[in-house]
Amino acid sequence: MFANQNKTPLFDALKEYYKKQVIPFDVPGHKHGKGLKEFAEFVGDKVLEIDVNSMKCLDNISNPIGVIKEAEDLAAEAYWADHAFFIVNGTTAAVQGMIMSVCEPGDKIILPRNAHKSAINGLILSGAEPVYIQPEINYELGIAMGVSLEEVEKAIVRNSDAKAIFIINPTYYGATSDIKEIVKLAHQYGIAVIVDEAHGAHFSFHEELPPEAIELGADMCAVSLHKTGGSLTQSSLLLLKEGLIDPKKVKTVLNLTQTTSASYLLMSSIDVARKMLAVHGDKILTKVLKLSRYAREEINKIDGLYAFGKELIGSPGVFDFDETKLSINVSGLGLTGFEVYDILRDEYNIQMELGDVFNILAIISVGDTKESIDSLIESLKDISKKYKKQKITFNKGPILKNPEVIISPRDAFYSRKKVVKLEEAEGEISGESIMAYPPGIPIVTPGERISKEIIDYIKFLKNQHSLLQGTEDPYVENIKVLGV
Incomplete structure (x- = not known):
């Protein structure tokens, strides 16, 4: 990556503030943890000593001109974007910010119906009119995949006055759409491409992962750095390529909904996670991919389980696949994903990301170890021995239709x-x-x-x-x- 990606300007400024032992007469009211001793004793004094409010030396998220701006610029550079905005209201705020930046009341926006609730709420906030496209469905696995270029083209031709197209990259289960060609097509009509990349924060930092949408020409991306990149929960990035969308308007829109009291714990974790990925991402993600591939290989030896992956590439709605999404079809056990999810949590002390009718999902990320992967594999082996019965089937396809x-x-x-x-x-x-x-x-x-x-x-x-x-x-x- 770039030489200056070793810098962490916001984190460094926060550490310098900590060293000075400033006497606080500002908010927050716990005053470096002295007013919240029980909590401080559990999490550590230092955590609360750096839970501070905006001040000159630490900049302000609403109008960053100092260390936050420096940290945002480094994030933009790391992700090949022109601008990056720190988000502390979760990627929900970033998704809603994207929609509100490109759509006014009555404007059309093309999007797949399997979008997260934050996108639907973005329609409510903006007043945009949805034009839903049907994502491709894998009925054997019981899940929606990405969208086909053909469906996107049909929607654009019928709605050439749309202001934006909203794409998910990747889906919860790891499938990506052909972002490059979708961008090419949309831009021919002057339509902005905005991307929910909540589960793709790691894409830019390893060549064996799907490409990040900004690199493929997308105009704006919402990136959950906390989901797969290592920052603290609720911290995210909004990335912007200049051209169809005015960065000044994006800043104004974000200030409508984002807190003016941004957590420096969250923001500094973005700064450090960005450095980690930019400087060491290739090495770290090589390990993550090795663990993911090992897990798939071992799980696919277990009777009744199918950990699907890159073999799906080329099937409808799967242009590429993120191997760090360890999606496991459990219908061969005669159990639902909901049941296996509960069994893993209640009997084996393992928390999965989700369970659905047919599947469970584990997120393999920068914090996983072979020990944690082996625990999952051994637990699934035990579940197969104890619980396996006749394969379960459900006819739930219609619910996936728009x-x-x-x-x-x-x-x-x-x-x-x-x-x-x-x-x-x-x-x-x-x-x-x-x-x-x-x-x-x-x-x-x-x-x-x-x-x-x-x-x-x-x-x-x-x-x-x-x-x-x-x-x-x-x-x-x-x-x-x-x-x-």
Whole structure:
């Protein structure tokens, strides 16, 4: 990478502040941990001594001109972008910032329906009108993949006045779309390409990983550095290539929703994680890939399990594949992914990223070791011996199809609503989102017609004790629909 990537200007400034032992008469009120002793005793005094507020020597995220700006510029350089913005409200804020930077009320945006709830909420905030494209579906695995270039082209030709196209790179399960050709096509129509790269923060730093979207010409990317890059939870980056999108507008939009009291713990972790990836990423990610490949090889020897990977490249919706997503189809065990997820957590003390009807997912990242991988492999071997029964099959394909959009998410959000029993909501227009989290992809969103398949699927997820959210009713017995 570049010589100056060894620098950590924000982290260095924070350490210098710590050395000075400043007497604080500003916020936060715990005053270097003295007012929160029980917590300080658990996490360590130093953590709270560097939990500070904006000041001249530490710059300000709302208008960075000092060490935050230096750190952001280094991040931009590391990711081959023209600008980088530190995000401390999670990648949700970055995704919403992207949409609000390119779309005004009534503008069209093309996006796959398997987008994260943050994108749907971005439609509500911006007033943009969604044009959904159907992601490719692997019915054997029971998951949505990326989008095909053909589907993207159809959507663009029919909606050439769209302001942006929103792409996921990669999907939760590791599939990527043909970003380079999508960018080429969209730019012919003057359409910006914005990318949810929440699970691709590591892509830029190893040649055996899929390319990062900014390198392929995308205009803006939201990158969850905390997910796969090693920074603290809730810390992310928004990357921008100049051209179709004004960086000054992006800054203004981010300041609408992002906190003015940004955590220096979060921001300095971005600074250090960026340095680690830029300087040592090739070595670190070589190890990560070695662990991922070893895990796949061993898991695929276990009766009833299929850890899918790069062999899917070339199938519909899989232009490339991120091997660090250890996706395991468990239907051959005669169990659902929800069940295996719970068994691993409750009986083996192993926390997976998610479980769905057919699969479980482990994220292999910069912090994993062979010991942790071996624990997972041995636990899965034991589960196969103890629990395997007849292969399970579900006909849940229809739920992966795009629901019918009746009105925009924003109009539905602000419309008058009534509460009905979930079982009685067939044919109604939803006034709320419902999703299993993780992964946080809505089953139904405001403005969409509620079908029998949707109701049946939600009831199935409830029976599987999946973590559902989005409705005002915490138990999802009722749902708000449009009407009085």
